[in-house]
Amino acid sequence: MFTPDYKTLLIVGVLMASPASTFGRGTGADDSSAPRPSADVVHRAESEQRKLLHGSWTLIEKRIDGELQPLKQKPVTWTFAGDRVVWHGEKTWKFWCPINALSSPREINLVGEDGPALFQSVYDCTGDTLTVAFFLRSETSRPSSLDPSKTLRPSGAAHVLMVFRRNANADDSVSATDQGN
Secondary structure, three states: OOOOOHHHHHHHHHHHHOHHHHOOOOOOOOOOOOOOOOHHHHHHHHHHHHHHHOEEEEEEEEEEOOEEOOOOOOOOEEEEEOOEEEEEOOOEEEEEOOEEOOOOOEEEEEEEOOOOOEEEEEEEEEOOEEEEEEEOOOOOOOOOOOOHHHOOOOOOOOEEEEEEEEOOOOOOOOOHHHHOO
16 A cells, blocks of 8 residues: 655645645536636735734634534644744644635645645634634545535544634744744
């Protein structure tokens, strides 16, 4: 059985995050005939989403297959800066995070910088609330919805939903790559 290494996962993550390869995905549209947005439209949409995501977020709710999970004592925070995010919790993980701001729902891949990790996710960022969904076996596919009852999942893959609240007093001038040191 083929087991992908870190470089393979990174390449797959890059390809999956490409707007050309994911535009229209999850909608049932035939990607080969779907209209492609111009590079300018893609760039503008991505820039707007990165501005919305920028800063520090604290986990306030976690659900697995729709069931509310207790939060750990140590708070989980995500800090976005540019195309990077640092996940602080029991451990600290650094990710490169390509996004597809034109898909519905919006897509974000968290590609591990420190080792083999790939979370193919969908998200919604509205006001001071960030909602992210992925499968625990996210290297195989991404949810088509934030709602676990509306998404097909690979066998044995739990649907994880995480809801974050923006930290009002966070110093957004600190880059995400500096946060993990």
